[in-house]
Amino acid sequence: MAIIVEFIEPLKKATGTAMVELDSSYNTFEKVMLELLRLYPKLENEMFDDGLIHFTCYILLNGKHLAWPGDKDKVLRDGDNLIFMAFLAGG
Numbered sequence: 007m008a009i010i011v012e013f014i015e016p017l018k019k020a021t022g023t024a025m026v027e028l029d030s031s032y033n034t035f036e037k038v039m040l041e042l043l044r045l046y047p048k049l050e051n052e053m054f055d056d057g058l059i060h061f062t063c064y065i066l067l068n069g070k071h072l073a074w075p076g077d078k079d080k081v082l083r084d085g086d087n088l089i090f091m092a093f094l095a096g097g
Contacts, residue, residue, distance in 0.1 A: 007084035009038065014091035017053070017063075021046040035067070036078035038088065052092065063092045 008027035018024050026045070032038045043050055053063045059074045066072065066089040072080060082088075 009082050009084070009086050009088065011038065011042065011088045011090065014089065016094075017049065017090050017092050020048040020052045030082075030084045033082055034078065035072060035074075035080040035082060038082060039074065039078070042090075049090075053090075060092070062094070063090070065090055 008029060009032060011026045011028060013021050013024055013026075021042075026042075028038060028041060032041050053059055055061075057075075059065070064071065065074070067080065067082070068087055072088075
């Protein structure tokens with residue numbers, strides 16, 4: 007099994023994919039995040055502002071909100087589902 011990561015627009019556009027499967031060796035939120043930033047460097051500009059996740063970005067683990075860096079030590083397991091999304095903001 008694997009950890010499933012889904013990207014909702016506009017993060018889907020930044021990564022060029024709607025979904026990626028990561029090996030279960032990426033067993034913490036921090037390890038997953040570091041691997042995603044390595045695989046998809048554009049994510050950093052889309053998601054982060056001064057090392058914190060931008061207020062328009064939202065990450066769900068099995069339907070529950072994750073915060074960065076507060077939840078970086080959260081343990082992930084085979085079959086877990088992460089959803090990365092960004093809301094449009096502006097006026």
